[in-house]
Amino acid sequence: MKLLITGFNGFVAGSVIAHAKGNWEIHGIGRSENPIDEPGIYYHNLDLQDVQGLSSLFNEISPDAVIHAAAMANIDVCQVNQEMAERVNVGVTKMIARLCSEHDVKMVFCSTDTIFDGIKGDYVETDLPHPLNFYAETKVKGEQIVLAASPINVVARLALVMGLPVIGKGNSFLADMIAKLGKGIEIPFPANETRTPVDVITLGSSLVELAGNQFGGIIHLSGNTKINRYQMGLEIASALGYPINLILSIDSNAMPGRAPRANDASMDNSLAKKVLTTPMRTLAEGLNLTLNFKI
Numbered sequence: 001m002k003l004l005i006t007g008f009n010g011f012v013a014g015s016v017i018a019h020a021k022g023n024w025e026i027h028g029i030g031r032s033e034n035p036i037d038e039p040g041i042y043y044h045n046l047d048l049q050d051v052q053g054l055s056s057l058f059n060e061i062s063p064d065a066v067i068h069a070a071a072m073a074n075i076d077v078c079q080v081n082q083e084m085a086e087r088v089n090v091g092v093t094k095m096i097a098r099l100c101s102e103h104d105v106k107m108v109f110c111s112t113d114t115i116f117d118g119i120k121g122d123y124v125e126t127d128l129p130h131p132l133n134f135y136a137e138t139k140v141k142g143e144q145i146v147l148a149a150s151p152i153n154v155v156a157r158l159a160l161v162m163g164l165p166v167i168g169k170g171n172s173f174l175a176d177m178i179a180k181l182g183k184g185i186e187i188p189f190p191a192n193e194t195r196t197p198v199d200v201i202t203l204g205s206s207l208v209e210l211a212g213n214q215f216g217g218i219i220h221l222s223g224n225t226k227i228n229r230y231q232m233g234l235e236i237a238s239a240l241g242y243p244i245n246l247i248l249s250i251d252s253n254a255m256p257g258r259a260p261r262a263n264d265a266s267m268d269n270s271l272a273k274k275v276l277t278t279p280m281r282t283l284a285e286g287l288n289l290t291l292n293f294k295i
């Protein structure tokens with residue numbers, strides 16, 4: 001069975017590769033260097049906006065499932081580069097959904113908890129999205145495209161992802177945090193943003209499971225701990241033995257020039273617990289897992 005992963009050099013994809021290794025023939029699409037040179041893993045250097053290139057590659061690989069993890073994932077960058085964000089997060093998703101549909105291939109799309117407005121919290125899969133920023137708007141459009149393309153497709157709404165990169169780099173706040181704390185640099189964390197962070201190891205395992213199982217539809221991949229990001233910063237710093245006075249409390253919605261953030265985007269993970277064999281974890285369990293994970 002062949003698994004095609006986009007965003008191959010990214011943070012989430014690294015854990016997906018680690019969990020698919022050995023059970024799937026892995027094909028990855030990325031734009032920089034091959035992050036892993038191992039038998040059974042094939043790297044394809046391609047900008048996903050190249051429609052012709054993507055279509056030919058899809059025909060050549062003929063995957064059995066696709067995990068679409070590539071995106072412009074920086075909220076503030078999307079807010080000021082809306083045309084590009086629309087092309088990458090919506091246009092590319094549309095193209096991949098079309099190719100998957102034409103080839104009768106299951107597509108797992110990485111969406112986000114920030115599609116919610118953060119007023120209610122504890123969101124379940126049937127709650128309606130109400131995006132507050134352009135990144136979230138593109139993800140809502142992506143979700144609609146993927147769900148309309150086929151009932152076997154999956155919209156996996158990822159909570160804030162916590163962990164160390166397994167392969168490659170990508171946007172790991174934990175790696176940045178450890179580097180800064182090690183140098184005694186203060187780090188601001190928003191106390192207004194409540195989340196249910198999911199560790200990257202649990203997430204990679206869940207996404208691979210979803211690529212290979214019978215589930216179709218929306219699923220929330222979030223951890224068991226509901227916590228604001230400032231408190232999360234304190235708990236992680238304390239668990240790692242760094243001085244907690246380096247963790248500063250801020251209000252992300254009071255900072256000029258930033259895109260609006262959802263205050264309480266916590267997600268209920270009852271469905272994931274029912275559908276998946278991968279267990280959902282607490283923040284402490286996830287931290288322990290990511291710090292000790294060996295590929």
Ligand SMILES: NC(=O)c1ccc[n+]([C@@H]2O[C@H](COP(=O)([O-])OP(=O)(O)OC[C@H]3O[C@@H](n4cnc5c(N)ncnc54)[C@H](OP(=O)(O)O)[C@@H]3O)[C@@H](O)[C@H]2O)c1
Pocket residue numbers: 006007008009010011012013029030031032046047048049068069070071072073088110111112113158159160161162169170171
């Ligand atoms: N990390 C989180 O906390 C989080 C939370 C919720 C949802 N998500 C979603 O989960 C997915 C994975 O996130 P992540 O944290 O792994 O992000 P990431 O580390 O930024 O990885 C995204 C990857 O997409 C690639 N990409 C972007 N545009 C591309 C293009 N036109 N052609 C080819 N590759 C392209 C990037 O390549 P370059 O490096 O070359 O730009 C990057 O390697 C994303 O869809 C994100 O929206 C993430």
